[in-house]
Amino acid sequence: MIPNPLFSMTYAELHRIYHQPFFDLIKQARAVHEEHWTGNEVQLCTLLSIKTGGCSEDCGYCAQSARYSTGVEAEKLMDKEQVLERARAARANGSTRLCMGAAWKGVRAGTQKFDQVLDIVRSVAPLGMEVCVTLGQLGEEEARQLKDAGVTAYNHNIDTSPEHYPNIVSTHTFEDRLGTIRHAQDAGMSVCCGGILGLGETIEDRLKMLEVLSNFNPHPESVPINALMPMKGTPLGDNPQVDSFSLVRMIAVARIAIPRAKIRLSAGRTNLNREAQALAFFAGANSIFYGDKLLTAANPRANEDLALLRELGLSAQEPNPDLSAPVADEVRELSPPAPCAKTCGC
Ligand code: SAM
Ligand code: DTB
Ligand code: SF4
Numbered sequence: 001m002i003p004n005p006l007f008s009m010t011y012a013e014l015h016r017i018y019h020q021p022f023f024d025l026i027k028q029a030r031a032v033h034e035e036h037w038t039g040n041e042v043q044l045c046t047l048l049s050i051k052t053g054g055c056s057e058d059c060g061y062c063a064q065s066a067r068y069s070t071g072v073e074a075e076k077l078m079d080k081e082q083v084l085e086r087a088r089a090a091r092a093n094g095s096t097r098l099c100m101g102a103a104w105k106g107v108r109a110g111t112q113k114f115d116q117v118l119d120i121v122r123s124v125a126p127l128g129m130e131v132c133v134t135l136g137q138l139g140e141e142e143a144r145q146l147k148d149a150g151v152t153a154y155n156h157n158i159d160t161s162p163e164h165y166p167n168i169v170s171t172h173t174f175e176d177r178l179g180t181i182r183h184a185q186d187a188g189m190s191v192c193c194g195g196i197l198g199l200g201e202t203i204e205d206r207l208k209m210l211e212v213l214s215n216f217n218p219h220p221e222s223v224p225i226n227a228l229m230p231m232k233g234t235p236l237g238d239n240p241q242v243d244s245f246s247l248v249r250m251i252a253v254a255r256i257a258i259p260r261a262k263i264r265l266s267a268g269r270t271n272l273n274r275e276a277q278a279l280a281f282f283a284g285a286n287s288i289f290y291g292d293k294l295l296t297a298a299n300p301r302a303n304e305d306l307a308l309l310r311e312l313g314l315s316a317q318e319p320n321p322d323l324s325a326p327v328a329d330e331v332r333e334l335s336p337p338a339p340c341a342k343t344c345g346c
Helices: 009-018 022-036 080-092 112-127 142-148 175-185 205-213 246-256 273-284 302-312
Strands: 041-051 097-102 131-136 153-155 190-192 195-197 222-227 262-265 285-289
Touching: 009 022, 009 142, 009 205, 009 246, 009 262, 022 246, 022 273, 041 080, 041 112, 080 097, 080 112, 097 112, 097 153, 097 246, 112 131, 112 142, 142 153, 153 175, 175 262, 190 222, 195 205, 195 246, 205 246, 222 246, 262 273, 273 285, 273 302
Parallel strands: 041 097, 041 285, 097 131, 131 153, 153 190, 195 222, 222 262, 262 285
Antiparallel strands: none
16 A cells, blocks of 8 residues: 555535546546555455344434334343354454444443453454454543554444434434544544445435545545445335445545545445446455345355455455554645536536
């Protein structure tokens, strides 16, 4: 990866980039990708739900909210030995990153459940994979303790634009999400932060979400782009499937806007054919969730993914367990505004 000064992008720039003819956009994204990454590597991450269901929050897309009848039962936190067994299996299958998720509003230092998570992290970290956790809201102290225990990255998505967020979630705010991200970064963890397409948002919302991400300093280390997997019983359970060309466009703009981040083609791959996934990799996606299950939902079978990577001449990225968090830039380099060819008034 070639070091490059961070830059942020405005909504107007992102709009111009997004609305280019498809092939021009892909060409631009590919050039940025090749400048920053060896083009043929994809990181394989295993997701493990260490605490499933029963969540107090009302995120309208989520099968794990206790407020909706989705058929997902509340379970207790997995014990350390079970997690270790799954972590070893993930490593043996070629994953270089383990992302452990918990269906919680957040965690608090000094509680038994948080101590148990710290213990899990301490036991998994020596396996040599990158250790990512996603536990909901964090304060400064929780972030520091997670970092000390061996967490390399904290996943906390902004999910959509600040304007659309209150239409999807009412039990916490967009600003709460930004606060947690700040605490994770201040503690020296890398941040994995992205969003979901298909929440009834406009293209404008999607680009505003990217604008926020591109203005993080430091930039997120990874950016998951999820396509909504509509969950029966949730308010968004009947939403239509995300169009694959607009998904690829978002991947491409994310690659251009946040060039050094791993762009993760995340939930929803079961609805993408091999050709659409190949296009997403070409446009800049260089990470996937790997393994037959996401948190509660299905993912493509691991052997199918390996076959696809082989077919495309892509290889699994080497582990980087010492992953250091991107450092904040003192001087932010703003790319020059380009005139918009459209008549939309942006
Ligand atoms: N409770 C924690 C939180 O909210 O950050 C961690 C778990 S939560 C399930 C992690 C992310 O998964 C969400 O922010 C969202 O981006 C994604 N996600 C959840 N349900 C999804 C769905 N049905 N389809 C696509 N992505 C989903
Ligand atoms: C992310 O952005 N996507 C992952 C991970 N981070 C935690 C979660 C996807 C969840 C898909 C729905 C489910 O499995 O319930
Ligand atoms: Fe809870 Fe996270 Fe699901 Fe929201 S997305 S309901 S916080 S598990």
